[in-house]
Amino acid sequence: MILRLGLPKGSLQESTFALFKRAGFNLAIRSRSYFPKVDDPELEVVLMRAQEIPRYVNEGVLDAGISGLDWIMENEADVVEVAELVYSKQTTNPIRMVLAVANDSDIKTVRDLQNKRIATELVRVTKNFLAAHGVQATVEYSYGATEVKVPNLVDAIADLTETGSSLKANNLRVIATILTSTPRLHANRAAWEDPWKREKLQNLSVLLEGALRADDKVGLKMNVPCRLLDDVLSVLPAMKHPTVSRLVNSDWVAVEVILDEKKVRDLIPALKRAGAEDLIEYPLNKVIP
Incomplete structure (x- = not known):
């Protein structure tokens, strides 16, 4: 089966393509083409103006699409909202x-x-x-x-x-x-009632939301002497709790945490002072809670 998906052409196109790439979908388009190639044989992508996407979704020409809430309301489209995707042309703000x-x-x-x-x-x-x-x-x-x-x-x-x-x-x-x-992944009601298309859309929303959740976050790894672990943990913020693993045949532990990238600049020197060593910062593609 194929899911026919409308994506916005114009101001949101570049940021939408970047979001899909972080979610694991590579889109490629030639100049003047409206039908990007995607490395998922179950997806067929059509580029069109965001203003038109909700109407075509509502009428069943498209199974689903991404367009702003403003255009869904303007078209008075009776569609199912699958996910709110908080991104825009320049920022992650609505x-x-x-x-x-x-x-x-x-x-x-x-x-x-x-x-x-x-x-x-x-x-x-x-x-x-x-x-x-x-x-x-x-x-x-x-x-x-x-x-x-x-x-x-x-x-x-x-x-x-x-x-x-x-x-x-x-x-x-x-x-x-x-x-x-904000942009919304939305579907027409007939597509949403189809079990295969619903599962495909739900899977897509998990990946896209995971990619957005990873924006401005990084992973941080470090090695810490066991005797200084409490000092280091007192410095660390975390989404839930840091992962702490004892190193084999050692009185050291490995600590790993996910945090806001903007905090790392000030945090790394503080961690070093608290006794952490071998610190590694790495980017994230997706965060799935």
């Missing part, structure tokens, strides 16, 4: 969909948008948000360059932001957050 106005605008709150004009790519999501706040406004589709339309063409925009740098560069001020969005 993106936000925000309402923004010019810095010198008189608009301060969502209610101030009554009878105003708003440009956005996510028209349904924006209209639903305004309706929930009792606000009626003209919401128009933006075909791009949304930030530059304020204030000469529209009063406000509803746009996605990861770092906020583009909004600041265009002298825009956020007045509300509509939603926080």
Whole structure:
């Protein structure tokens, strides 16, 4: 059997391919191709815009796909969420969909948008948000360059932001957050009811989530004299407990721990002072709890 999977082309493509590689799937694509080769004969991958993936999943053209929660909501897709995958184009942070106005605008709150004009790519999501706040406004589709339309063409925009740098560069001020969005592995309901496809999707989600969990974490090994073990353990943070193994015919032990990479710089000198020797730091591909 084959699982037909839609992956996002464009801004998320590079980070998605990197995530799949860490999960154990190698994707290769030629220029202008929309059908990457993958070293799993049970997967068929199609590249398309993230905006379209939930619709094709919902309609059964794709068994499953990865797209942001924002686009699932915009398409009003009735799909099964298999996993939340917290990554984005530049960082591992979620993106936000925000309402923004010019810095010198008189608009301060969502209610101030009554009878105003708003440009956005996510028209349904924006209209639903305004309706929930009792606000009626003209919401128009933006075909791009949304930030530059304020204030000469529209009063406000509803746009996605990861770092906020583009909004600041265009002298825009956020007045509300509509939603926080992360990529979701999602499936159409017929595929999810198929036992083989469900198991394939569950296996895929375990590997992808494991790869994300390993981000910014490393393994650390060291040898420690038994008499100094308590001193070393008092320095070590750990996901649960360090692994401690006695070395053969020796009064030394080997200690191994998984920890945040950002802590290692300060931790290694402290461990050395506590009596640890032969320290080895190594990267991780996956962490499966």
